[in-house]
Amino acid sequence: MDNATSVQPAPVLETHLGYWLRLVSNHISGEFARALQEQGLSVAEWVALNQIGRGTALTPANLADAMGMTRGAISKVLDKLQLKGWISRATSPEDSRVQLLAPTRQGKRALPELTTIADGNDEHFFGALSATERATLRKLLKKLADIHQMHNIPAE
């Protein structure tokens, strides 16, 4: 017997918009994380690689701020990306405390494939909405992000 559909959420839960947001977001993010995992990658690693892949000279401190994570945590994420041979760390000539992050040739080559996964995930889940509905959803989410000053790049 599958009880998943027979047990409904308590009424109070469903009344919250936050409930629906979390339901949908966790489902979509979870599926995306699973797809990345097949490539041996976490969401945080994917976000970091994307940032570094832009070519902009980034430092671990920049990344930590942008992703809302501690420097210690970022350090480990970078270790994994470096172990995969996708990024390099180089001491800044201007300030030798600073590490400059850059994608390797391999890293640059890997990014398009990963982007395809992200595109596919988005298309799979939001393709069911019309262009107008997608635009509306984007507008509402952006509005919430703007009003509440959400500018960390989510990596959970």
Place this chain on the structure above:
Amino acid sequence: MDNATSVQPAPVLETHLGYWLRLVSNHISGEFARALQEQGLSVAEWVALNQIGRGTALTPANLADAMGMTRGAISKVLDKLQLKGWISRATSPEDSRVQLLAPTRQGKRALPELTTIADGNDEHFFGALSATERATLRKLLKKLADIHQMHNIPAE
């Protein structure tokens, strides 16, 4: 210097609706989780207590299915709720393998306070939208949940 606003997400990230959904959802859920944490409660515990608090005879297996977690994980969540004195476990008279979950008097008394926290969180974040916008957002999220058959109660 605060780099959080100076480091922008790579363009490819922003194009995904999933990005905005994750940004907003993680922010709101994170704030809610923090508020619950002040009461010494995790989101999973709160969801479980809500389900049990309905009064419907629930079992750990029901909860595991409903919340998309393993029975082992649910068992630990229930341990914590029981330790707080908010739920009771009783062997079912019909099948002594089954444990029937029920809220204690204390648990029933705690729920309204916790609901107030959830209400406040929702109001804080979505109050910035008009009633029409909230209705639209709810409709779109429900549509996505419906189309993709998302019926687990999110507890991350």
Place this chain on the structure above:
DNA sequence: TATTGTTATACTCTATAACTATA
């Protein structure tokens, strides 16, 4: 044999704090 629930174990992720090197 199959099922319910618990426990044992391990793993991932992240934070806190100590530490090194440089400024």
Place this chain on the structure above:
DNA sequence: TATAGTTATAGAGTATAACAATA
């Protein structure tokens, strides 16, 4: 002294698998 980055340690959360009791 302050800052960038790393490392050491610990904690939360969850899954997998082994287990005991019951059907």
